[in-house]
Amino acid sequence: AQRVTQPEKLLSVFKGAPVELKCNYSYSGSPELFWYVQYSRQRLQLLLRHISRESIKGFTADLNKGETSFHLKKPFAQEEDSAMYYCACGTNNLFFGTGTRLTVIP
């Protein structure tokens, strides 16, 4: 069964500290992996996808097929990173995790 697990519902870090949001997935086949972000009062938007191998707003995510993980990392958290983060996988339709609310404390 297709499933995305984000074990942390809430995560708080201090400004300037490293942050890692965990994501594990279960999927038959070869899905694409994504991180979506939702800032306060804004719509869901793509942060990054594994095939592009980009760093967006200082965030990176490495796909580990052996561990079926796609953790999101940033070395120095900023206050503007406070948001809801969703990991998703799929080919056409996407399966989303339950999300992690990140709070960066000034």
Added chain:
Amino acid sequence: DTGVSQNPRHKITKRGQNVTFRCDPISEHNRLYWYRQTLGQGPEFLTYFQNEAQLEKSRLLSDRFSAERPKGSFSTLEIQRTEQGDSAMYLCASSRTSGSHEQFFGPGTRLTVL
């Protein structure tokens, strides 16, 4: 704003009534998706279209749910005989079929069933 738009943004209805939501995708996007999001959960896929063809509908929650995209542009999602459990945010997204398959989301329609 040339992004995905959804109307209405909020809908309050009584149990047993029918409701219809509209989604206008980004104009050059062939694919259109519907998701439902309940409190504390991530978006849950319901159905999607490529142009006017509905390619996946097995995840529609029940036969009370139906979606159309008659001309391959805007889409409607209808819920018949609403139940309190249908209260949720209904999200629409669109994407291209070639190149980047990034899904662009609309602001959602929040449904409250009393």
